[in-house]
Amino acid sequence: MKTRITQLFGIKYPIILPGMSWISTPELVAAVCNAGGTGYLATGPLTPEQTRQAIRRIRELTDKPFGAGCTLIMPGARENAEVMLEEKVPIINVSLGKCDWIAERAHKYGGKVIATVVTEKHALAAEKQGADALQVTGHEAAAHGGQVTTFVLVPAIVDKVKIPVVAVGGIADGRGMAAALALGAEGIGMGTRLSMTKESPLHKKTIEAQLKSGIEDTIYSNRFDGIYCRVLKTKSAQKAIRKGMSLPHAALESYKIAKMMNMPYFKLAIGVMLQGPKMMIQLAHFATAFDKIKVATEEGDLDYGVQLIGQCQGLINDVPTVKEVIERTVKEAKTIYQKNMKKF
Numbered sequence: 428m429k430t431r432i433t434q435l436f437g438i439k440y441p442i443i444l445p446g447m448s449w450i451s452t453p454e455l456v457a458a459v460c461n462a463g464g465t466g467y468l469a470t471g472p473l474t475p476e477q478t479r480q481a482i483r484r485i486r487e488l489t490d491k492p493f494g495a496g497c498t499l500i501m502p503g504a505r506e507n508a509e510v511m512l513e514e515k516v517p518i519i520n521v522s523l524g525k526c527d528w529i530a531e532r533a534h535k536y537g538g539k540v541i542a543t544v545v546t547e548k549h550a551l552a553a554e555k556q557g558a559d560a561l562q563v564t565g566h567e568a569a570a571h572g573g574q575v576t577t578f579v580l581v582p583a584i585v586d587k588v589k590i591p592v593v594a595v596g597g598i599a600d601g602r603g604m605a606a607a608l609a610l611g612a613e614g615i616g617m618g619t620r621l622s623m624t625k626e627s628p629l630h631k632k633t634i635e636a637q638l639k640s641g642i643e644d645t646i647y648s649n650r651f652d653g654i655y656c657r658v659l660k661t662k663s664a665q666k667a668i669r670k671g672m673s674l675p676h677a678a679l680e681s682y683k684i685a686k687m688m689n690m691p692y693f694k695l696a697i698g699v700m701l702q703g704p705k706m707m708i709q710l711a712h713f714a715t716a717f718d719k720i721k722v723a724t725e726e727g728d729l730d731y732g733v734q735l736i737g738q739c740q741g742l743i744n745d746v747p748t749v750k751e752v753i754e755r756t757v758k759e760a761k762t763i764y765q766k767n768m769k770k771f
Contacts, residue, residue, distance in 0.1 A: 428757055431591035432614035435539055435559060436518055437492045439463035440757050441614030442604075443593055444621045445562070446496025446520055447569070447735070448472050448717070449724040450629055453481050457488035458626040458749040463757075466621075467494040467520045472717065475506045482514045492517040494541070499524025512538075520562065521553075522571075523654075530557030541593065545573030550584045560591045562616060566647070567597030569619050569737035571654050578610060585611030599739035601759020608760065617756070619737040624749045632727030633734050634746060636661075642741030651733065652716035659723075659734040667719060667733055 432441040444451055444459040444466030456466035468485060470478045478495070485493050495516045497508045500523040508529055511519050515536045521529055522543035530540040534557070541560040542553035550561050563584050565577025573580060577596035585592050594607035595616035607615050622629050623637060637659065644660045650671040651658060658664045716733070723732030747755075 428761070430608075430613035432560060432593060435591065436465055438465045440753060441593070442753055442756065443467070443494075443562070443595075443614060443616040445595060445616045445618040446470070446494075447618055447622060449721055450618075450622050450627060451496070452628050453484040453488060455621070455624075455626050455628065455749070456493055457485055458624075459621060459753070460485075460489045460491035460493050462750040462753045464753055465492055465494060465518065467496040467518070470495055470504075470507045470511075471498055471501055472721070473507065474503065475510045478507045478510045479514060482511070482516060494518030494520050496520040496522065497524075497529070498522050521558070522562075525556055526553060526558050527556035530559070543595075544584070545571070545575075545580070547584055547587055550588055554588045554590055558590060560593060560614075561588065562593045562595055563612070564616075565594070565596035567738040568595055568657065570656050570735040572596045572647075572657060572737075574655070578606065581607060581612050582610040596737060597739050599742040601756045601761075601763060603739070604756055604760040605763040608764075617752070619739050620743060620752060620756075621749060623740075623743055623746055624752055625746060626749050629724055630727030633723055633729065636729055637734070637736060637740045638744060638746075640736075640740050642738045644741070645736055645738055656716075657735065657737060659729070659736040659740075661729050661733070663719070663729060663731055664733045667716075 428440055430441045440463040442464035446467035446469040448469045448471045451467055451469040456468050459466035468481055495511050497504050512532050518539050519529055519533055520541050526540050526542050533540050539559040541562050542558040543562040543564055544550045544553055545564050553561060563581050564572045565580045566572050566575060567577050577594055581592060581594045591613040593614035593616055594612035598607060598615045598617055599620040604615050623634050645657050646660050646664055646668060647657045648668045649655045650668045719733040720735060722728045723734040
C-alpha cells in the first residue's frame, strides 16, 4: 500500500501510533514500526534525559523509521524537542504550538515534521510553518480531538492544503481506513485500537473496562485538563469534570508540575507568572490530569484515575498483537476497496 505518507516516512503501511502518555512507550512504538507502520514516542511525562534514553531504546528495538511527539504548551516540551533534534529523530510530531523552528532544523538532517491540527486555520498555519504532513484529529478521537468530526474535518482540510493528511479519530479497523482514504487522507492514526493490544503497557483492568464500554461511554469536556478532551465515562471522570479547577487549587498544583518535570519550582513559577494566571490554571489542569491518567494507565485504577479514550472503543472486542491489528486492517481496507470498485 503506497501513499505520500508511506513515501514520506519510508514505511510499508500508512498506519500511525499517536503519542499517548504512558502508552506510546519505546516497546509499543517499536512493535508498530516492526509491523510496517510507525509510532510516536510520548514525551509529555518525560524529562529531557528520559526522552534521550527512550529514543535510544527505540533504536535498539527497531531499525525502522519512528517518531516522537512534542506538545509545545507543556513545561519542558522545548527541551524535549531539542533532544529529538540532537538525536535526529526521523519524524517529529508537533502539537499545540508553532512548528517552524523544529521543521527548519529537522529538515537539515532529513527529518520530517507532522503537525497535529483540529481546525482548517491551524492546518494552513502549520503548512506555512514548514510541516511536511498534517495529523488531522477529529471529534471522535481520544484526548484532544476537535469540535468537528473526523470524516468532515479530513476532506475539508485535504481540499485546502497541498501536504499529505493523516486522519485520526474514530478509526479502529479497515472500514475506517478505507473511509479515510476515500476522503483524501493518505494515512490513519489508531491510538485507541493500538493501545488495546498485547504489546501495549495499558493496564489489563483498564483494557477490560474499555472492552465492556460502548461508543457512547465517553465524556467530552474542557473541564478535565483545560482543553476539550475525551475520556472514558466513569464516576471518577464525572467527578473530575464536575469539580473543574480553581485558581487557589492551581497554585497548589504548580508544585506537582515542577516535580513532574524535574524542574526547580522558582523557574517554573517565574515562567508561568510571565504568561499570566490563565497559563497557571492551564498547567494546573495538566498536572492534575496527568496524575489521574497515569494511575488509570499504569495501575488500572479507575476509581481515582481517568482514562483517555476514543469513541471507537465500542468497535473493539479483542486484544490481538500489533502485527495482527495492522495486517488485518490493511487487508480489510483493500478488500472493501476492491469490492466497491466493482459496483461502479
